[in-house]
Amino acid sequence: MDKDNMKISMAVIRRLPKYHRYLKDLLEKDIKRISSKELSKIMGLTASQIRQDLNNFGGFGQQGYGYNVEALFEEIEGILGLDKHYNTIIVGAGNLGQAIANYTNFEKAGFLPKGMFDINPKLIGLKIRDIQILDADHMEEYIKANGITIGIICTPKEQAQSVADRLVKCNIQGIWNFAPVDLNVPEHVILENVHLSESLFTLSYLLNHRDE
Amino acid sequence: MDKDNMKISMAVIRRLPKYHRYLKDLLEKDIKRISSKELSKIMGLTASQIRQDLNNFGGFGQQGYGYNVEALFEEIEGILGLDKHYNTIIVGAGNLGQAIANYTNFEKAGFLPKGMFDINPKLIGLKIRDIQILDADHMEEYIKANGITIGIICTPKEQAQSVADRLVKCNIQGIWNFAPVDLNVPEHVILENVHLSESLFTLSYLLNHRDE
């Protein structure tokens, strides 16, 4: 098993977006090179961990010099798949769905919201920016007609599993789930959860157990 | 160092809200008792891990019987600090801030949004449910006058650090940060981040590296 086929641990994968973010900052500040030691200082990791992480994907650095910021950034863009476009739909056009539709940063990164779906007649027909809110009944045909690869679930928890089932039937590739449930999807479908209340409750725990 | 003073690992802490959620489900289904083995099946953890996790906080089970669902739920509620109320403010009343203000589940869990702040004159004066959007200039006095303990940052990334600094000066206890930056706060202030794009980029990575 060579490096390209090596299984990367989730711990490493979840740090990649952070590298991406910091390298982008450096790039915008016109910084050309950086050592693992300097990067470790600004990111709050150890230099050793940074070198280990990056070496999962290749030897991007140069002894005695460090890393070329632009080259490394481009590498990580590619590794994350941010050099591509993804057609997405948002299912559930309530406040959270609308907030995501309005958040243009995702679009800039290549995640294009093509349509939104809801069952509420008051919402159907409205537009968020240039994104139409459509009747959820038409979701399946829309996915097929528009090459949708990612479904973003912003429904209440009661509807989330049935929405996920429908998305899976349409051969969706990935699901970004904001509903506070653990969804069942087949192994070939990528599922990423954003469980906001778990984050808030963690904050609550830490507030109540400081100085212990 | 006895059990009550034992340092709990973040891995355990971040699983607590999940226990809370599943136990609440069981409670609503009127299930009275559950063994670590049954719970492991529905939660997708190992029974061993569940027993280890819970025993960080006390011996809540009974040999030969399992765990009393209601009692265990109440314990975890308490451990998470969800038996208390927290006055919160939302800083940044854009789409995301509004979505959070509208999400009544947080309120039901005891996190009470008392006010929202923005610098946009078009937003100041509006109400989300019964929550006023106020001029960000008045944030400091409002925090002091209303016993605010948690600040929720929903501003663009450029403003997030200065908002955090101001919150810290007002003796805020916790910050729930949605801005895509790593904030600097003193050690006694609890900081919990929701970095949505890191979650989305992780999904993107996994989409591009399936079957490896």
Place this chain on the structure above:
DNA sequence: TAGATTGTTAATCGATTAACAATC
């Protein structure tokens, strides 16, 4: 060349899993 810094191996640390005596 000398100094700096990587890539990589080895050591350590921490978290998860397995096993089982205690006990309800």
Place this chain on the structure above:
DNA sequence: TAGATTGTTAATCGATTAACAATC
């Protein structure tokens, strides 16, 4: 009592950190 299941110790696994030879 016998069976079930916990609480807890020991074993394993995986991730992080340290160290250093390779090399730019």
